[in-house]
Amino acid sequence: MTHSPEALGISIVLAGEAGQGIQTIEQLLTKILKLDGYHVYATKEYMSRVRGGTNSISIRVASKPVQAPLQRIDLLVALDEKVLSHLQYRITEETIIVGDPEVLGAVPGILPVPLRQMASELGNEMYANTIALGLISGLLAVDAQVMEKYLSSRFADKGDDVVANNIKAAGLGYDRSWTLRESGEVRFSEIRKHEHSNEIMVNGSEAIAMGAIAGGCQCITSYPMTPGTGVITFMAQHQHDFNLVVEQAEDEIAAINMALGAWYAGARAMVTTSGGGFALMTEGVSLAGMLEMPVVIHLAQRPGPATGLPTRTEQGDLELALYAGHGEFPRIILAPESLQSAFAVSRQAFDLADRYQVPVIILSDQYLVDTYYNTAAFALDPRETLPSIVETTEEYQRYQFTPDGISPRGIPGRGLGLVGADSDEHDEAAHITEDLDLRVKMVDKRLRKLGRIKEELPAAGLEGHKDWRTIIISWGSVNPIVREAVAELNRNDVAQIAIQQVYPLPADLHQYLKKADRTIIVESNATSQMGNLILRETGHTFQHAILKYNGLPFTVEELVENLRQCLLA
Amino acid sequence: MMHFDMEKIDIAWCPGCGNFGILNVLKRTLVDLKIRPQDLVLVSGIGQAAKTPHYIKANFFNGLHGRALPPATAIKAVNPELKVIVTSGDGDMYGEGGNHFIHAIRRNPDLTVIVHNNMVYGLTKGQASPTSQLGFVTPLQVDGVFEEPFNPLAVAVALNASFVARTSIHDLALTQKLFAQAIQHKGFALVDTFTPCVSFNKVNTRQWYQEHTYIVGDDYDPQDRNEAFKKAVEAEPWPLGVIYKSPAKASFEENLPVYKNNKQPLIDRRVQWEKLEALIESKKI
Numbered sequence: 001m002t003h004s005p006e007a008l009g010i011s012i013v014l015a016g017e018a019g020q021g022i023q024t025i026e027q028l029l030t031k032i033l034k035l036d037g038y039h040v041y042a043t044k045e046y047m048s049r050v051r052g053g054t055n056s057i058s059i060r061v062a063s064k065p066v067q068a069p070l071q072r073i074d075l076l077v078a079l080d081e082k083v084l085s086h087l088q089y090r091i092t093e094e095t096i097i098v099g100d101p102e103v104l105g106a107v108p109g110i111l112p113v114p115l116r117q118m119a120s121e122l123g124n125e126m127y128a129n130t131i132a133l134g135l136i137s138g139l140l141a142v143d144a145q146v147m148e149k150y151l152s153s154r155f156a157d158k159g160d161d162v163v164a165n166n167i168k169a170a171g172l173g174y175d176r177s178w179t180l181r182e183s184g185e186v187r188f189s190e191i192r193k194h195e196h197s198n199e200i201m202v203n204g205s206e207a208i209a210m211g212a213i214a215g216g217c218q219c220i221t222s223y224p225m226t227p228g229t230g231v232i233t234f235m236a237q238h239q240h241d242f243n244l245v246v247e248q249a250e251d252e253i254a255a256i257n258m259a260l261g262a263w264y265a266g267a268r269a270m271v272t273t274s275g276g277g278f279a280l281m282t283e284g285v286s287l288a289g290m291l292e293m294p295v296v297i298h299l300a301q302r303p304g305p306a307t308g309l310p311t312r313t314e315q316g317d318l319e320l321a322l323y324a325g326h327g328e329f330p331r332i333i334l335a336p337e338s339l340q341s342a343f344a345v346s347r348q349a350f351d352l353a354d355r356y357q358v359p360v361i362i363l364s365d366q367y368l369v370d371t372y373y374n375t376a377a378f379a380l381d382p383r384e385t386l387p388s389i390v391e392t393t394e395e396y397q398r399y400q401f402t403p404d405g406i407s408p409r410g411i412p413g414r415g416l417g418l419v420g421a422d423s424d425e426h427d428e429a430a431h432i433t434e435d436l437d438l439r440v441k442m443v444d445k446r447l448r449k450l451g452r453i454k455e456e457l458p459a460a461g462l463e464g465h466k467d468w469r470t471i472i473i474s475w476g477s478v479n480p481i482v483r484e485a486v487a488e489l490n491r492n493d494v495a496q497i498a499i500q501q502v503y504p505l506p507a508d509l510h511q512y513l514k515k516a517d518r519t520i521i522v523e524s525n526a527t528s529q530m531g532n533l534i535l536r537e538t539g540h541t542f543q544h545a546i547l548k549y550n551g552l553p554f555t556v557e558e559l560v561e562n563l564r565q566c567l568l569a
Numbered sequence: 570m571m572h573f574d575m576e577k578i579d580i581a582w583c584p585g586c587g588n589f590g591i592l593n594v595l596k597r598t599l600v601d602l603k604i605r606p607q608d609l610v611l612v613s614g615i616g617q618a619a620k621t622p623h624y625i626k627a628n629f630f631n632g633l634h635g636r637a638l639p640p641a642t643a644i645k646a647v648n649p650e651l652k653v654i655v656t657s658g659d660g661d662m663y664g665e666g667g668n669h670f671i672h673a674i675r676r677n678p679d680l681t682v683i684v685h686n687n688m689v690y691g692l693t694k695g696q697a698s699p700t701s702q703l704g705f706v707t708p709l710q711v712d713g714v715f716e717e718p719f720n721p722l723a724v725a726v727a728l729n730a731s732f733v734a735r736t737s738i739h740d741l742a743l744t745q746k747l748f749a750q751a752i753q754h755k756g757f758a759l760v761d762t763f764t765p766c767v768s769f770n771k772v773n774t775r776q777w778y779q780e781h782t783y784i785v786g787d788d789y790d791p792q793d794r795n796e797a798f799k800k801a802v803e804a805e806p807w808p809l810g811v812i813y814k815s816p817a818k819a820s821f822e823e824n825l826p827v828y829k830n831n832k833q834p835l836i837d838r839r840v841q842w843e844k845l846e847a848l849i850e851s852k853k854i
Contacts, residue, residue: 261640268837
């Protein structure tokens with residue numbers, strides 16, 4: 001099997017201790033690469049600490065758009081020696097390792113670049129990172145003018161000296177790269193450049209936050225928890241432009257109860273959290289079910305149980321999301337797979353919550369929220385949100401019985417009527433009741449909404465050749481990795497179903513599974529929670545499950561290998 | 570009949586319960602203050618006191634046990650034109666909701682918080698509450714309570730709450746006066762309201778409250794925080810009246826950036842499409 005650079009692009013990894021500046025290089029490098037016309041993809045893995053440890057950023061540079069991580073490393077920029085053991089499993093004989101001999105010591109096989117010494121010659125060791133940036137840019141044949149232009153604009157507000165020094169430092173690294181290329185020590189195959197200046201580069205958190213704003217979100221209340229915090233941070237930074245109430249709650253219980261209060265009074269609100277925080281919110285999820293109150297919950301998964309691996313990724317909370325909250329009530333769970341769908345799903349979540357008056361959970365994970373690549377600018381049209389609030393009359397009853405179970409939603413102070421919300425079983429006017437016949441009617445009313453949701457949500461669809469015999473199913477952030485692995489397999493008999501609607505499952509799923517000779521499920525968890533859900537909903541049992549739960553996302557190469565083995569079996 | 574009266578209701582309180590007094594005084598105060606039922610939201614958690622919103626004709630949000638303050642805070646934040654009153658019990662507010670009590674005071678939303686404090690759990694039938702006094706014997710605290718009773722007034726003063734009062738339902742006139750002041754106060758206004766539980770608290774009865782309380786004198790200055798703290802820790806007899814008023818400070822809503830230059834309620838505002846387009850545009854580099 002070959003993973004030629006031509007097909008997969010070049011895999012660059014920047015690695016070092018937290019606080020050493022790999023992020024600075026990353027931020028400059030990915031933007032310069034994008035501006036120069038490369039397709040760029042970046043994801044990070046990091047330790048739950050503020051200083052020390054080993055963090056790494058993986059960047060793919062390719063001739064075509066890419067949305068999945070590679071296992072192999074073509075170019076490793078190592079800022080300290082611990083990096084080498086940390087990333088050993090990804091280093092091959094072909095990996096070019098660049099490092100400062102002063103820092104790494106005499107490690108065989110390393111291409112020594114005295115970054116620190118070069119920087120001190122410039123007068124400040126701080127410029128070592130910019131020299132590294134220039135070096136990588138040069139190795140990738142970036143147009144030097146594009147690099148310099150970006151550095152000028154990036155450091156413009158820091159003064160002419162800083163601009164000049166950075167350009168000089170980058171130039172030193174860049175020149176060094178030409179020496180390495182010409183001597184034949186480093187040679188990468190050429191990656192084609194494209195004009196894509198109209199594309200944007202954002203990470204999953206930003207896509208979800210912007211989607212929420214487009215969905216009319218006016219209020220976000222949360223308690224900080226990695227990896228869910230990125231969404232509220234982004235919204236806090238833009239709260240003045242978008243009329244947002246952003247409040248750091250005392251705990252996740254307060255956060256979701258605030259969000260429910262905001263919806264009750266007529267605003268659109270959300271919370272963002274991770275598994276442990278969501279566990280605290282579950283009583284509030286149940287309250288949303290009983291009050292028939294819309295609410296949007298972003299649950300960015302990380303490995304549990306308990307504190308688990310705080311900064312890493314997993315799809316281990318599907319069942320938590322599915323069963324959270326005591327009692328029986330409908331909900332919607334959506335798992336976006338890409339930046340485009342993170343934006344679209346997040347936006348749509350608000351209309352769905354509002355339309356069906358149910359909690360809508362956006363199930364992402366650390367991998368998705370921390371990953372970014374160039375992608376089309378998010379489409380905003382049509383520029384409207386679902387009008388859903390009615391002006392109340394004197395006779396208004398919040399829980400009026402209707403054929404589809406959805407009662408017109410009024411809000412306090414908008415109309416002549418009064419609006420109640422009651423966590424007890426209640427009558428149509430929202431008042432507490434122990435009329436047990438009424439109880440049955442109310443349960444049926446609430447559950448009727450799920451039937452409506454199932455009818456109105458879209459089908460899953462299937463990707464692949466018409467002669468497919470094998471179906472590979474995955475969900476959420478794993479989908480694009482499977483997609484690239486399936487493309488690498490290049491077989492007519494393999495098709496993929498990429499689930500983004502976790503609950504209720506797409507209605508067409510069963511018909512495809514029934515026809516398949518072989519079915520494979522791919523998930524980032526240990527117990528195949530999606531497989532279990534599909535079994536519960538359709539009776540289908542998968543022949544193969546490819547499961548990963550070490551805290552890292554799947555890579556294209558390992559999935560290709562795993563899928564090959566399943567297909568041989 | 571008052572316009573806050575419900576037409577037909579089956580009230581779940583025991584005959585002689587102090588909650589009836591609180592309900593009547595509250596309705597009368599709302600009429601006197603000319604508050605429209607449509608502009609009022611009553612918020613509660615769970616407990617006997619938390620049933621109060623079901624017995625007043627107004628908007629209401631009867632949420633989860635202990636969780637009255639978070640939704641109340643958000644309701645006021647997204648529509649400051651609403652008058653929001655929380656009715657809660659000592660277990661709901663000081664036990665299950667203790668963390669929210671602390672942080673809501675820190676936020677200072679413009680809420681009136683009436684806590685029906687009967688020093689016992691009523692709905693769950695007679696267990697100790699955070700305000701049960703030392704030695705109080707219950708089916709669960711069989712040798713009597715030994716935990717230090719929660720002192721809501723002292724906690725509120727410590728947090729520089731903007732309005733802190735205590736009343737006792739045996740004095741209807743004082744209760745109405747304090748409810749009115751609390752409702753008219755801008756900011757977090759706590760009225761800890763002593764009330765008898767006729768079924769489960771045979772110690773702290775109506776007569777007991779009458780005999781163990783006094784009204785602070787006209788010479789008492791509730792704006793002196795050190796004096797207020799002394800007052801707040803007094804017991805046997807317990808002081809009634811306005812115990813503390815902080816120096817004037819902005820409410821949570823007033824501090825929110827959304828209302829700094831624009832008083833329009835958040836719920837009436839729409840998506841800023843042009844700005845969102847510009848934000849997306851800015852991500853092209």
